[in-house]
Amino acid sequence: xxxxxxxxxxxxxxxxxxxxxxxxxxxxxxxxxxxxxxxxxxxxxxxxxxxxxxxxxxxxxxxxxxxxxxxxxxxxxxxxxxxxxxxxxxxxxxxxxxxxxxxxxxxxxxxxxxxxxxxxxxxxxxxxxxxxxxxxxxxxxxxxxxxxxxxxxxxxxxxxxxxxxxxxxxxxxxxxxxxxxxxxxxxxxxxxxxxxxxxxxxxxxxxxxxxxxxxxxxxxxxxxxxxxxxxxx
Ligand code: SF4
Numbered sequence: 001x002x003x004x005x006x007x008x009x010x011x012x013x014x015x016x017x018x019x020x021x022x023x024x025x026x027x028x029x030x031x032x033x034x035x036x037x038x039x040x041x042x043x044x045x046x047x048x049x050x051x052x053x054x055x056x057x058x059x060x061x062x063x064x065x066x067x068x069x070x071x072x073x074x075x076x077x078x079x080x081x082x083x084x085x086x087x088x089x090x091x092x093x094x095x096x097x098x099x100x101x102x103x104x105x106x107x108x109x110x111x112x113x114x115x116x117x118x119x120x121x122x123x124x125x126x127x128x129x130x131x132x133x134x135x136x137x138x139x140x141x142x143x144x145x146x147x148x149x150x151x152x153x154x155x156x157x158x159x160x161x162x163x164x165x166x167x168x169x170x171x172x173x174x175x176x177x178x179x180x181x182x183x184x185x186x187x188x189x190x191x192x193x194x195x196x197x198x199x200x201x202x203x204x205x206x207x208x209x210x211x212x213x214x215x216x217x218x219x220x221x222x223x224x225x226x227x228x229x230x231x232x233x
Pocket of ligand 1: 199
């Protein structure tokens with residue numbers, strides 16, 4: 001006789017309340033949390049996000065301030081030789097791969113999507129050089145959708161705060177989506193990123209200034225990290 005199927009236990013109200021409390025404090029600590037890449041439409045954020053791989057947002061912004069004057073639509077990136085685009089994005093590093101990815105992405109946008117950035121997550125994630133994380137960032141921050149984008153910061157902070165036990169980005173996304181009301185997904189992503197970038201850093205978390213230290217049981221937590229009031233950076 002086959003073994004009965006194990007149903008995944010639903011989350012307790014206590015777990016959801018805890019996640020809500022953590023996010024409320026992080027939202028208060030980082031009221032300006034947002035994508036730090038500069039853009040004026042979904043296509044620009046798409047290109048900026050591709051350029052941001054292994055590069056700081058500040059450097060990407062320096063490059064895109066002039067890049068976006070020269071290239072306004074996917075067709076513009078296809079009109080220039082690959083070498084020219086490489087030179088235009090060189091300061092962001094890995095410029096050969098990035099130039100190839102941008103042109104391949106733009107080719108598919110033109111050939112299959114009429115030159116428009118698709119607003120459906122799987123379609124956007126299917127573009128060359130664009131994965132689920134990038135697609136979620138673009139739709140969440142430039143297309144008014146609610147998305148959870150699992151980058152290195154979201155992954156680390158979520159694990160340290162016990163919001164997930166997984167290392168797998170898809171699984172982490174699912175765990176967070178069950179804990180957080182959908183109308184707060186994008187905002188939650190941005191505050192988790194800010195917390196990871198400015199306080200709960202990978203190598204040296206600033207637990208003494210952490211607004212959720214009393215809710216953190218991470219082995220990475222440093223002694224003395226118990227600030228609950230005014231702990232914003
Ligand atoms: S107490 Fe430290 S390890 Fe825990 S969430 Fe805060 S900064 Fe991160």
